[in-house]
Amino acid sequence: MPISDADAPYLIAPDPQRAGLTRRVRGVDHTGETGEVTVIEERPLTIYLNGAEIVTAMTIGDYPEYLALGFLRNQGMLRAGEAIRGVEYDDDLQVVVVRTDATTTFEEKLKKKTRTSGCAVGTVFGDMMEGLEGLTLPSAEVRTSWLYALADRINRTPSLYLESGAIHGTVLCQGARPLVYMEDVGRHNAVDKIAGWMLSENTAAADKILYTTGRLTSEMVIKTALMGIPVLASRSGFTAWGVEIAQQVGLTLIGRMRGRRFTCLSGAERLIRDADLSAVADEPRGAGRKGATR
Template identity: 30%
Template sequence: MESSAKWQVIHYKNNLTHEQEASVAAEYPLTIFMNQKELITIVCTPDHLEDLIIGFLISEGVVSTPSDIEKIEIIEATGHAYVTAKFINQFNTKHRTKRYITSCCGKSRENFYFQADATLVQPSPLGKLQIKPDSIFNLMEQFEKESCTFHETGGVHNAGLCDASQIICSRMDIGRHNALDKIYGQCLQEKLTVADKIIIFSGRISSEILVKTAKIGVSMILSRSAPTELAIKMAEELNLTTVGFIRDESMNIYTGSERIQL
């Protein structure tokens, strides 16, 4: 399915108007069924849906590992995904009625966000990850060049998985949580080693985004935008490196400066 569509708009500039074609981001409701029982509807960008489903189910604790999932059948025409699992974490699904996750920023996942999440994430070891400031700027430049749908529509968030020199994979979505879930799902399916990797992100680093980054297993997150105070405090507790406002050869290092070769 297409991640964007064309729409005729009236463009206004300098007191002049004319009709032109504009690109708009696609918005697609995907309803997930677990063992024939409706679980949730996620509003997303309709690409890499299997990555999204796997990343979401594991990051939210519905299943524990990819091996718990036996089959995923996606019917794109109707917006339905049928997941067959041999194990479902009943603690995270019982007593829950149908949930609907919008694509908005804010607390878009509040109804499906488990308060114990932060306590279940282990602090990141220092490891061998070391990166120079110039490498951070180069990664952000690569990231901007690869954000084609954002430049086309202005309506999506982007996330990428990197090492110290290059972007390994990138995903985009109208929902910033969804973009990270797609990255997580790909890492799980391809069994990528992530302890020495970096998440690069287009949006604000909220506490929820910070927790999701820690669940993926990386130790550093880079963004053009800013972190929140709670995200910074959690990053300190989890020993994560957070870098924001990366632009014009400048950046703010909020936590974990020991991983950056200043």
């Protein structure tokens, strides 16, 4: 499949009607009228590495195996080339156990941590910073036509966000084609699911783009860099430290993607401006996500 085929099917995409991810709740609006709204489910998922309990993440509950693998990979607990002997999920206990041949030595270092649905809580930040030492990402050109095609396709994709709001999305893309679309209550969970899928499928990272609906913070930049993905894009804005780290490792960082507008604060020399801007629909300032109902 050519990477320019923006209409090719997703390999994985959200299913807003999937049972167990949302529920209907009755409430009252500002006029006093009673009605029902769709809200996202949130549940704990405990991740074990071999015999050690590593973390409890608050998640919507889909793709638990990918979330576990991606979290462990992004925290440096699964080393490059380390064989995964098994990933076991117990739906009743809400537990995932990842098994390798290595002896787990994280018990004293981590003890027990809980990641809440707050987007930046629970990441073992110092360990991630250590993984950046000496890291330089491959140089990858980015066509602006890809960015516009991706934004249009992603914004039109049926999703839990469009169904209920209160959720983040992350999409792994190749050229103008979105490949895998994950959602969760925390943007870090959504990124970890992508990382877990890439690890499971042994997917190359050097020609990929990571799109997120969340802010381009230092942690989001670090995770993308550790995954080996050279381009990170978002509808949202930046933090100064996120920009600084992106420049340090050679990550192309593109934010505020709305309509025909975007801002690139790292790697602008790698942009190829091949898009016909007159053919790109603009988005009014202050508008919500295109196609969103809430």
